Amino acid sequence: MQRRTAFACIVVALLALVLLAGCVAVPPPQQPVAKPSPAGGKIILRVGTGDSGEGLSPHQEIISRFEKANPDVLVQLEAVAGQDYYTRLLTQIAAKRPPDVMQIGDDAVPMFVEKDALHVLDDCLKQPPGLDTGIYLPGLPQPGQWQSKQWLLPKDYSPLGVYYNKKIFDQHKVPYPKDGWTWDDLLATAKALTKDTSGDGKTDLWGIQLPATWTSGFEYWVDAAGGRLISEDGKKFAGFMDSPEVQSALKFYSDLYNVNKVAPPPADLAMFGGGNTEFDNGKAAMRIFGRWPESGYKKNPNIDLGVVGPPAGKQRANVLFWGGFGVASGSENPDAACRFLKFYTGKEGAEVWKDWALPAVKSVAESSGVTKDPIEGVWIDELSHLKPRAYVSSPYWGQSGDPALRKALETMLVMPGSDVAVVLKQAAQEAQTALDEQLAGQK
Amino acid sequence: MPQSRPFLTRSRREAITFYLTISPWLIGFLAFTLVPMVVALCLGFTRWDLLTAPRWIGPDNFARLGRDPLFWQSLKVTTIYTVAYVPAELIGGLALALLVNQRVRGVGIFRTVFYLPSVLAGVAYVVLWMWIFNPQGGLLNTLLGYVGIEGPRWLIDPRWALPALLLMTFWGWGRAMVIYLAGLQGIPPELYEAAALDGAGAAGRFRYVTLPMLSPTILFALILSVISTFQTFTSAFVATNGGPLNATLFYVLYIYRLGFQFLRMGYAAALSWVLFVIVLVLTLLVFRTGRFWVYYEGKRD
Numbered sequence: 001m002q003r004r005t006a007f008a009c010i011v012v013a014l015l016a017l018v019l020l021a022g023c024v025a026v027p028p029p030q031q032p033v034a035k036p037s038p039a040g041g042k043i044i045l046r047v048g049t050g051d052s053g054e055g056l057s058p059h060q061e062i063i064s065r066f067e068k069a070n071p072d073v074l075v076q077l078e079a080v081a082g083q084d085y086y087t088r089l090l091t092q093i094a095a096k097r098p099p100d101v102m103q104i105g106d107d108a109v110p111m112f113v114e115k116d117a118l119h120v121l122d123d124c125l126k127q128p129p130g131l132d133t134g135i136y137l138p139g140l141p142q143p144g145q146w147q148s149k150q151w152l153l154p155k156d157y158s159p160l161g162v163y164y165n166k167k168i169f170d171q172h173k174v175p176y177p178k179d180g181w182t183w184d185d186l187l188a189t190a191k192a193l194t195k196d197t198s199g200d201g202k203t204d205l206w207g208i209q210l211p212a213t214w215t216s217g218f219e220y221w222v223d224a225a226g227g228r229l230i231s232e233d234g235k236k237f238a239g240f241m242d243s244p245e246v247q248s249a250l251k252f253y254s255d256l257y258n259v260n261k262v263a264p265p266p267a268d269l270a271m272f273g274g275g276n277t278e279f280d281n282g283k284a285a286m287r288i289f290g291r292w293p294e295s296g297y298k299k300n301p302n303i304d305l306g307v308v309g310p311p312a313g314k315q316r317a318n319v320l321f322w323g324g325f326g327v328a329s330g331s332e333n334p335d336a337a338c339r340f341l342k343f344y345t346g347k348e349g350a351e352v353w354k355d356w357a358l359p360a361v362k363s364v365a366e367s368s369g370v371t372k373d374p375i376e377g378v379w380i381d382e383l384s385h386l387k388p389r390a391y392v393s394s395p396y397w398g399q400s401g402d403p404a405l406r407k408a409l410e411t412m413l414v415m416p417g418s419d420v421a422v423v424l425k426q427a428a429q430e431a432q433t434a435l436d437e438q439l440a441g442q443k
Numbered sequence: 444m445p446q447s448r449p450f451l452t453r454s455r456r457e458a459i460t461f462y463l464t465i466s467p468w469l470i471g472f473l474a475f476t477l478v479p480m481v482v483a484l485c486l487g488f489t490r491w492d493l494l495t496a497p498r499w500i501g502p503d504n505f506a507r508l509g510r511d512p513l514f515w516q517s518l519k520v521t522t523i524y525t526v527a528y529v530p531a532e533l534i535g536g537l538a539l540a541l542l543v544n545q546r547v548r549g550v551g552i553f554r555t556v557f558y559l560p561s562v563l564a565g566v567a568y569v570v571l572w573m574w575i576f577n578p579q580g581g582l583l584n585t586l587l588g589y590v591g592i593e594g595p596r597w598l599i600d601p602r603w604a605l606p607a608l609l610l611m612t613f614w615g616w617g618r619a620m621v622i623y624l625a626g627l628q629g630i631p632p633e634l635y636e637a638a639a640l641d642g643a644g645a646a647g648r649f650r651y652v653t654l655p656m657l658s659p660t661i662l663f664a665l666i667l668s669v670i671s672t673f674q675t676f677t678s679a680f681v682a683t684n685g686g687p688l689n690a691t692l693f694y695v696l697y698i699y700r701l702g703f704q705f706l707r708m709g710y711a712a713a714l715s716w717v718l719f720v721i722v723l724v725l726t727l728l729v730f731r732t733g734r735f736w737v738y739y740e741g742k743r744d
Contacts, residue, residue, distance in 0.1 A: 087703045090493045111706065115494030213686075266577050269599045270684035276579075341464055399705040407688065414601055414687045 013063070027298075042074045043336045048092075048099035049077065049115070050085030058356040061343035062349045066340055068224075069348075073336050089280040093117055098328040101335040101344075104152055106143045106322040107216065107402075113146040116338055120325040121150045124338035131342045135363050141313050143322040152324030153345035154360040156353065159318045159382040160220050162186075162311070163297060166304040168193060168205065168285040176307045176336035179378075183224070183252060186311045190262035193285035195273045207262035208286040210253070212274025213409040216319065216389065218253065223282075223387040224313035225249035234394030237401060237435065242421070249313070250412060251420045258416035266413060276297050291358065291379055307378045311386065318385040396438040404431035480719075492706040504713035514714065515695040516689050520605065524693070525672040527609050533661065534666050536619025538668035541653075543620065544627045558621055560614035565677040572611040573598065573682050598683050608678050608691055611701040619664050626660030627653070655738040662733045666726055673722050694718055 033221075049059060056079055063075045069147045087109065092098045105113055112118055125131050133141040136154060144152035162177060169176055173420055174192045177185065188208025197204045211217045222229055227245025230237055231365045240246070256263045264284060268275025278284035282302030287309060298303050310318060326343055327337040343349060350361035358379055370376040392396040408427040411418050451459075456682055461468070491497035508514050543554045560568065575582045576597040584594035595603040630653065638648045676695040679685055685700070696716070702711035716738040 026548060090703060090706070095492045112494070116490060117494050265578070265596070267577055268573065268601060269686050270682060400709075410687050413595075 012400065030439060031233055039345070041157070042302055043333050045073055045075045045101060045336055045340055046099040047077050047084070047225045047325075047340070048089055048102040049079050049083065050103055052079055052393055055356075058352050059175040062344055063353045065348065066343045068334075069343070070339065073340065075340065093328070093330070096330055098330050100331040100333060101325055101341055102328055103155060103323055106320070106324075107391035107398055108342070109143060109147055109152060109324070110391060111398070112326075113151050116396045117150045119329050119331065119334055119337075121153070121327070121341075122337070123199035124327065124334075124341065125150065127335075127338065129342065129345055135347070135362060136360050137365060137380060139320060139384055139386045140322070140360050143320065144324045144326070152326035153237060153341060155323045155325050155345060156321045157320055157360060158292065158358070159275055159320050159379060159386065160217065160290060160310050161307045161378055162208075163279065163287045163289065163294075164306045164308065165279070165282060165285055166306050167302075168282065170304075172285075174285075174351070176306055177311070178357060179309055179381075180316075181308070181311045183311050183313045187256070187262070190256065191260060191287065194260075203261065203264075204283065206264045206278050206284040208256065208274050208288065209284040210256060210263045210274070210287075211272075211280045211289055212266035212276075212413060213269055213406055215405045215409065216271055216321065216407060217273075218249075218405065219387075219389055220288075220319045221249040221253050221313070222246050223317035223319065224310070224315060225252070225351070226314040229390045229405065230393045230397065232393055234396075235435070235439070237428040239428075241405065241431060242424040243400065245314075247420045247424055250330045250408065250424060254311070254412035254416075254420070255408075257413060258433055269410065269413075279350060284386070294375070305375065307375045309378060309382050316385050317387045318382045319389055320386050325390055394435065396435055399438060400434035401431045404428070404434070416432055452475055481557055483712040484716055486709050487716050489709040489712075489714075490707075491709040493702075493708050494706070497709060500616075500709070504710045505636065505717075507710065508713070508717065513689065513692065513697060517692045517694045520690070520692055521673060521675065521694040524605065524609065524675060525669065528612060528672050529665065529668045531613070532619050533665060535613060535616040536664065537623050537661075539616055539620040540623035540627055541674045543622060554620075554624070558617035560619075561617040563614075564680055568614065568676050569611070569681040574679075576602065576607050576611075576682075599687055601686075601688045604683050604687060604690045611678065611682075617629075619668065622667075623660060626657045630656040656740075658733075659738040659739060662729070664736050669725055669729060670722055673718065673725075 034144045194207040197207040266274035279287040350359040352366040403428040489497035578596040587594040597607040683691040
């Protein structure tokens, strides 16, 4: 009996100890991180990227050029594809072992900056060899800025564009869309190219493939309608997300699906862009999207590709999707990281990038001829029509406005006939509740 | 003269051997289960965005649960799924096991075929099913079209998304089948012979021999099934991402979203502890009911 009591006591004491240790450990002790053993006295830089597959080739090429020019540094590329990248990055930051140089996407910038995960680049840009952000094409340094300081430099980017398949246009004798076209032109063109060619009562050819519930892509429609989703001070959704302008944008967009039926219904809402393949298969005449699938389209035998800027609604507008590189505030070698960053995002890196994606550095874009190219030039021109994205107004956009807007888009697409005003009013309320909670929690 | 006792008595030596032998598990359990669980419990009382130090906020996270519509939605989705899935797997797995327990030529092939889907990696399996459910030209709707039925839009219809996810799980019955098959093979044939001699038909043998003898296996499979169903994540994460309109927002998916997408790790930790308690209570309940229907051969009364 006594033994049992003793045993129970020990167990309870152990548990209490573990419990205590667990709670005490909650703000983890600032333990000095063991420096990675230098490989032959070299500085080891870790670079985190969310790119994968073929997308890693330019990284590797730039890294090998950098290592040749900087024999004292060894660069390790840590690639984790897609959504998992942020999961891993956050875990690494929480464990105080972030990569020295890390890739961050546009809408995540304010959050990472606000939480002190990044090193401000002011000094880095000044240190020789200095880097002047004026070398970039217009609109490209801005997504890397927060509260008028530069935190990241551009890696790659894309505005929206409208792809069109000249084959389909020629076959049905419809004129190609022209720069400066409008929403009315878009609707007329799409209607002219939506057809039931086999006569079975089902549409076989669609006017335009749309990106379903992609919220950041939808911001273009809001901007073109002259609206905004959140107040400039980042505190209010009511009166913005449910404003007449946003209503008209959502109505026009969802009517393309439900009323005018010129857009193929989404195939997969969980997939980025709606999972449709009609444009790829030559069954949709147009598609509004970023530049990402372009190289595939150029090789696709179903497609004779043309690209034009998105049409103007009340005004001309476009939105930018952007990935940049910054230096982690926890980096042990901020100077080497800065050197690498400038090499990567500067002229040297752009010379490699230009073969894979649009270069961010203006002189490289010009010398490589992309600014004059009938297709690539469109993307570059669109940079002069950019409107600020909603995340710029609040670091909590991703937790408040974005899910609410997504739900509104989903509602309009899966329950055709829903009232735009009602749907957006509810979205604005949900977004406001989530935002208020976040703001209250910060106090 | 008092008997001299060696320092290491037999029982002490045995104890030391025991702890040494079990230490890999013990260390693993402490480092990767107990400590993380305790830390998670503590985090449940904090506000933590992963990037800056956690802040103690007391029971706020737990108080918030009641007002969080998505918590209730995720609990509802997960419960409906569990209530539908667990009995289906039990009956389906048992039926398959009974079928492949026959002494027929080539039964090994069937066992392999039925078990095969369980070997597939989760994501690959789900992606395959996404093709089957694709509303435009997917296999299922094409087949339904042949018999004149216009199939629903499955994964993108809020009414059909959860049933679709349930439908794709019948591929997992192979896992339960293997467990039941092992149980069936352990039933001594003389019991069946004796029952047959006493005049029991096939149904009688199943009811009075197979079921009682298999009941411990059923209990085991049932508990595993309840626990794993409450942790459903992959199918919803890959196929629907919780949508459309949160129709497939599973509990664990919601935890993941809160923790890693909305950076509310404290609240996510609180939610995971609530899940732990729910699963614990359910498991205990199933165990308790086991008293009434599980027959242990070793325990005679």
